[in-house]
Amino acid sequence: MSVATAPQGTAETLPEDASRAHAPGKIILSGEHAVVYGAPALAVAVAIYTEVWFRPIHPSDGLKTVFAQVSQGAFYPLSALSHFKQSLDRRFESFLRGELKVQQILQRPDDLIVYTLMSLAQRLPMPGKSPGHCLPVPGQLGGTSALPVGAGMGSSASIIAATMVLYETLLDRLHSTEERFEWVRFCERLQHGKGGAIDAAAVTHGGAIRVQGDSRFAPAIPPGHGLWHGEGWYWVLHGKPASSTGECVAAVREAHGTDQALWQGFEACTDAFQTALETDSSPVASLRENHRLLTHIGVVPEAAARFVDEVELAGGAAKICGAGSIRGESGGVILVHLPDAPGMDRLMAAHPDLRWAPLHVAPTGAAFGPPQ
Secondary structure, three states: OEEOOOOOOOOOOOOOOOEEEEEEEEEEEEOOOHHHHOOOEEEEEEEEEEEEEEEEOOOOOEEEEEEOOOOOOEEEEHHHHHHHHHHHHHHHHHHHOOOOOHHHOOOOOOHHHHHHHHHHHOOOOOOOOOOOOOOOOOEEEEEEEOOOOOOOOOHHHHHHHHHHHHHHHHHOOOOOHHHHHHHHHHHHHHHHOOOOHHHHHHHHHOOEEEEEOOEEEOOOOOOOOHHHHOOOEEEEEEOOOOOOHHHHHHHHHHHHOOOHHHHHHHHHHHHHHHHHHHOOOOOHHHHHHHHHHHHHOOOOOHHHHHHHHHHHHOOOEEEEOOOOOOOOOOOEEEEEEOOOHHHHHHHHHOOOOOEEEEOOEOOOOOEEOOOO
């Protein structure tokens, strides 16, 4: 059995002499896929964190990335960074023209982090440089994360937000939460083809958030609700999906994009779920209906569906919490509501290979320093 404690922090110890910032991950409670068609989505920031750190190194003529769980690291010459950002912008334009697949925009995992830095550099001077200079000083830019990559928990948005806050603070030029939200969306488009409002809102605002079109607000969930404290609420990592978010969204659009009644059903389901949370009543019916709708659009792999069936037999409800997958057996992260804690232990004892934990909501978004 693999259970994490809260706050679940990051996976490794960071250098003591480095400046650092952190950002939470996210879990979608309701509304994935439907939000593309104007329906609302509910999400929470989850207290599983990414930390990003920077340590100047002299003499050097570049930026060395050291991101555990992401890559083996890379070296970016300072003199080439402006051209690097421009080349990624051009690759994104090629994607929009249909000349590249979304997974071909970024050539290395670290590219997204360095792109974030250079996007910020175009707006602000970097540490150690006189006004008018836009390049970062030589050093190590690194980080670590306890978030699984590519499983629907907002790992890319989290690392972008943490990188932004780190450099804002070093420059003493802090952005507002709204500005961070917009900038995370802008940078994350390279990862998914389109910057998602849900991920950006969760990792910058923290807490619970409802997103519908350009509207964002925090639902009125009572402070003592079990959702805030992981009482009866869990996340289960049901493997990494075999298909990307972009592939799933495209497949759903082709098969169901014009079915307005379907998306209205998703909206009604999300509204019912939010009402259950705000009134501290049972969300089981709305969660089960949400799962059935997601199954209908073809993004719940059979193995993930069997796991949800087991949760329902135990008296609870469960659903995938992201794009899901149109191939393979893994569905990414699954939200489980099961008030019977011993029952959850018994259920997960039959799945020793799955990582899981109580769902602990991160009350705040990206911030300077280590997670508290």
